[in-house]
Amino acid sequence: MHVALTAVFEPGSLSVEDGIDFASIKSHIASRLHLIPRYRQRLGFTPLMNEPMWVDDGDFPISTITCGTVTCRNQARRRS
Numbered sequence: 001m002h003v004a005l006t007a008v009f010e011p012g013s014l015s016v017e018d019g020i021d022f023a024s025i026k027s028h029i030a031s032r033l034h035l036i037p038r039y040r041q042r043l044g045f046t047p048l049m050n051e052p053m054w055v056d057d058g059d060f061p062i063s064t065i066t067c068g069t070v071t072c073r074n075q076a077r078r079r080s
Contacts, residue, residue: 030062 014021033039037056044055 026062
């Protein structure tokens with residue numbers, strides 16, 4: 001199964017001086033992640049048949065949500 005999405009949002013209250021406040025977005029997602037079990041799962045395999053299945057990832061790192069391109073570009077510009 002493949003899922004793709006491109007979304008354009010107005011930053012509104014999430015805007016900061018040099019882009020978008022992705023820390024607030026991550027914090028909000030982390031506070032609501034328990035409501036959507038599928039988002040805390042990873043692909044696992046059955047022991048004998050080695051068939052794929054969804055399994056709970058009890059150690060899901062919220063840090064795997066990457067920073068957005070707007071902020072990353074601005075950070076790269078400031079470093080150079």
